[in-house]
Amino acid sequence: MAGMYEKVLDWANDFDHADPEYNERAHEIWAEFQGSECPVAHSDRYDGLWAPFTYEMVHEIAYDTDHFTSQGVVVNTGRPMIEAPVGPAPPITSDPPFHNIARRLLLPPFSPKVIAEWEPEIRRLCNELLDRMGDITEGESIVDGAVEYAQSIPVNVIARMLGFPTEDEALFRDFVHNVLERINEPVEEREEFMQPLADYLDAQIQDHRDNPRDDLTNYLLNVEIAGNKLSDEHVRGSILLLLVAGIDTTWSAIGSSLWHLGTHPDDLQRLVDEPDVMMFALEEFLRAYAPVTMARLVKEDYDFHGCPMKANDWVLLPFPAANRDPKQFEDATKFVIDRQENRHGAFGLGIHRCLGSNLARLELKVAVEEFVRRFPSFTVDGDTRWSVGQIRGPRELPLRVLKTS
Numbered sequence: 001m002a003g004m005y006e007k008v009l010d011w012a013n014d015f016d017h018a019d020p021e022y023n024e025r026a027h028e029i030w031a032e033f034q035g036s037e038c039p040v041a042h043s044d045r046y047d048g049l050w051a052p053f054t055y056e057m058v059h060e061i062a063y064d065t066d067h068f069t070s071q072g073v074v075v076n077t078g079r080p081m082i083e084a085p086v087g088p089a090p091p092i093t094s095d096p097p098f099h100n101i102a103r104r105l106l107l108p109p110f111s112p113k114v115i116a117e118w119e120p121e122i123r124r125l126c127n128e129l130l131d132r133m134g135d136i137t138e139g140e141s142i143v144d145g146a147v148e149y150a151q152s153i154p155v156n157v158i159a160r161m162l163g164f165p166t167e168d169e170a171l172f173r174d175f176v177h178n179v180l181e182r183i184n185e186p187v188e189e190r191e192e193f194m195q196p197l198a199d200y201l202d203a204q205i206q207d208h209r210d211n212p213r214d215d216l217t218n219y220l221l222n223v224e225i226a227g228n229k230l231s232d233e234h235v236r237g238s239i240l241l242l243l244v245a246g247i248d249t250t251w252s253a254i255g256s257s258l259w260h261l262g263t264h265p266d267d268l269q270r271l272v273d274e275p276d277v278m279m280f281a282l283e284e285f286l287r288a289y290a291p292v293t294m295a296r297l298v299k300e301d302y303d304f305h306g307c308p309m310k311a312n313d314w315v316l317l318p319f320p321a322a323n324r325d326p327k328q329f330e331d332a333t334k335f336v337i338d339r340q341e342n343r344h345g346a347f348g349l350g351i352h353r354c355l356g357s358n359l360a361r362l363e364l365k366v367a368v369e370e371f372v373r374r375f376p377s378f379t380v381d382g383d384t385r386w387s388v389g390q391i392r393g394p395r396e397l398p399l400r401v402l403k404t405s
């Protein structure tokens with residue numbers, strides 16, 4: 001295993017979500033914790049880390065901004081340099097009362113109406129990616145649902161929203177990989193490999209100052225809080241957040257949904273026969289394969305249900321595990337394609353609930369619809385490689401196309 005730590009042998013007492021085995025076996029590991037007397041894992045790695053796996057506990061922590069701060073939301077070997085209430089990437093790293101101010105600034109560009117206008121463009125992009133796969137022979141061709149398809153959709157959309165060159169897509173994925181997956185490397189090395197991201201954002205912001213245009217970066221440069229423009233740090237932090245929050249998350253959701261359909265032919269057939277079932281399937285993909293786990297830092301020493309948490313310990317909020325808690329959902333571990341009641345926590349719980357959920361839902365829906373329309377029958381054929389760390393989804397997904405439309 002790369003990074004500072006050894007392979008995990010004891011998930012309860014030496015937990016590490018950056019061990020590749022974690023995302024590979026996540027569903028089993030969560031079920032083991034949910035069935036055990038103590039559903040909370042602990043580790044001395046990262047200078048102190050806790051991970052509760054029940055819906056009730058994840059819900060409790062997500063709503064408890066008195067004991068837990070959002071100043072750091074991605075566990076790593078260091079601690080954030082910019083303190084609460086603003087944090088390094090507002091609003092996700094902000095605490096009340098500043099959080100609400102920073103969040104409200106971002107609501108208009110992600111409103112349902114503004115996002116709905118992207119639908120034709122996302123459909124066009126999906127079809128362009130499918131065309132790029134070239135000649136497909138039924139029963140023989142293998143396409144990579146993660147590399148050739150899912151990974152390009154959200155990155156293209158967010159780059160265009162921000163007004164960044166779409167040719168830099170690979171660079172963005174690299175930046176996001178550094179932020180989210182290279183979490184167990186020493187602090188000094190992290191600072192070094194994160195620098196190009198900060199330099200890139202500064203150059204883009206300067207370019208937007210020099211050549212103003214109608215995009216999200218321009219919006220952030222001009223929007224005001226109580227008559228004042230945002231600080232440079234706030235602008236850079238929010239752009240960083242949108243890049244990071246907008247890419248791996250939706251890429252993972254699309255990839256996991258295709259993985260499910262490629263391993264569950266009955267569900268794929270149902271979607272082909274009854275496209276309207278997508279309305280429910282979308283929410284079930286999000287519940288059963290929620291990609292995003294977030295983190296908090298403990299503000300002061302705190303006894304959480306008998307867990308002696310120390311100030312500055314990390315606490316993971318595994319929303320994906322909460323979504324599979326049998327105490328919260330009927331048939332929690334089963335994918336029920338037309339599940340009617342589905343109050344899942346894939347987009348988070350509490351004040352930081354996902355601001356990009358309209359866009360995420362649209363991208364996921366359109367991506368799955370267009371893939372299934374083009375390839376009404378396909379199967380996972382070969383090894384799926386899963387991401388490492390807090391965002392779970394396939395990074396390589398070989399799919400054998402059995403039928404084309």
Ligand code: HEM
Pocket residue numbers: 062070073091092093103106154158241242245246247249250253290291292293294295319345346347348349351352353354355356357359360361364
């Ligand atoms: C399927 C895809 C996605 C999932 C599952 C997801 C999930 C989440 C979750 C769980 C949170 C809560 C974080 C916390 O409690 O600390 C969150 C927050 C956030 N997400 Fe998403 N997200 C997705 C896509 C997106 C997209 C596409 C964008 C925008 C481009 C976005 C922007 C944000 C922002 C700005 C926040 C912070 C909100 C706040 O702090 O008030 N997300 N997301």
